Amino acid sequence: MNRYPSLRRATVFAIVALVVFAGVAGVVASQPSQSVAPAQTGPAGTVVVDEGETSNGISTVAGTVVVRGTVDGDVNAVSGDVVVEETGTVTGNVNGAAGSLRIAGTVGGNVDFAGGNVVFERPARIGGDVNLGAGNVLIAGQIDGTVTVGADRITVGPSAVVAGDLRYDGALNLQEGATVEGSVIRDDSIGGGMGPAGWGTNWDIPGWVDTVYGFFANLLLGALLLVLFPRFSNEVADAVEERTVRSGGWGLLLLFGIPILLVAFAITIVGIPVALLGLMLYVLAIWVGVVYGEFAVGRYLLARLGSEGKWKALLLGLFVFVLIGFIPIVGGIAVFLALLVGIGALGSGLRGRFAERRGGGEREAKTGDDGEAVIGDRPGSDVGTEAGETR
Incomplete structure (x- = not known):
């Protein structure tokens, strides 16, 4: 019952x-x-x-x-x-x-x-x-x-x-x-409807306040990602630039496939806690995907201008999408495409890291106790960690 x-x-x-x-x-x-x-x-x-x-x-x-x-x-x-x-x-x-x-x-x-x-x-x-x-x-x-x-x-x-x-x-x-x-x-x-700026909100605030808030919220998340996971963030941006179509395909699959799985879990009482946890992680992944997608675009544009730097790329990418957002329809499409390639590259990167660590554990079990790192370019490399990474 x-x-x-x-x-x-x-x-x-x-x-x-x-x-x-x-x-x-x-x-x-x-x-x-x-x-x-x-x-x-x-x-x-x-x-x-x-x-x-x-x-x-x-x-x-x-x-x-x-x-x-x-x-x-x-x-x-x-x-x-x-x-x-x-x-x-x-x-x-x-x-x-x-x-x-x-x-x-x-x-x-x-x-x-x-x-x-x-x-x-x-x-x-x-x-x-x-x-x-x-x-x-x-x-x-x-x-x-x-x-x-x-x-x-x-x-x-x-x-x-x-x-x-x-x-x-x-x-x-x-x-x-x-x-x-x-x-x-x-x-x-x-509530304010289902639109991107008003979904589930009851506050009557000016549009520019919402835009500024969104920019700085994305900037804060992007900064945390770049500080905590510098190499992984660059790998995600690489995937967006070098495998754009493939990343978009993965993004489409994840964006629509995960909710179907969560609904299947939520149908049963036993699966409700899993579905609720999955829902929170899914929302977070969407946000991270958007920020990574915009960061990748900023890095690409910065390279075309003959410059580089992850912080400049983050600022440029977020600012460009703020400007595009003022264009009706086009702005929403641009953010959606950034989400697709960003979440696709994120999912692909996480899958690669999981496979790498799993393979590393299996290989280490076979090598005994010599302490030599199996996954990585050399013993003692920093593969599997983000601390001290540079690009």
Whole structure:
């Protein structure tokens, strides 16, 4: 018997929401599209319920979920996109996290979702409540319950009908002609949406303060990495520069693969502590990956200018990405690419160190007690430590 259902649900949701933050575009993209069989469950490339078909329910990790027919039950999805077309009907609830959610059809129950973009088109009809955390939300259809939404931008179109209250946190555009039969209430406790600058925050702070804070936070982390792990940091930067595509591929695999494993652990009570620990390490790895990626770019640019130095490279890389961040869309893409190559090179480097130390232990056991270092260029080398490393 599950004694901790709330803990399990919270753990799973926190993990899958990270996929959205990373801009998931399909976590199992290599698998082919498939039409849904009754009670579709598990990973799939693209899950489709065609018009005229009926599924008993969908629980999946997929690149895209499209409902054109009938789902007689719930849709639980961690996906790149979830779409309920105008001909589509979901008799139960729609739950999960995705890059985008678009509903033009009918949902009989509630919609609880975290997504980058959420759209309820004019023909949409939601029978229950709507709870959203998103970057952008557009409501143009009919919602029979209460709407609770935290987002960067919230638009309620002229064709929208909300039978209950509209509780929101974010920039609201309530257009003329929109009908909200209950109260329109700004609720700062909901949080600032799912955007990179406002995800899960309740503070109304100027954008420049957030930018300056982010720069110095990254600078502090980068400085710690360079001081504590100087050689390893340079190895990661080398991997980014020399094996960019390979590092990006590893980064894509780690970014989307790890959350799937954590969700699998969180499904069981025994695995919840492992999933929570893994979640914290995953968040830290994402941050370190971004900083390493920007450091590598700074080192590359510094070399093109005929200069060198790890501290100058760190400052230059962070500053360049601050400037790029002011460009809409381009800034987010640049940071995401830096994350991919950075976390990929980080994972590859850690794997190499683990293999090196494991191999060193095995070789040392075979050599006896002569004390000679087996892994490294010579006896007494500093392989396996970071202290006193130079480049």
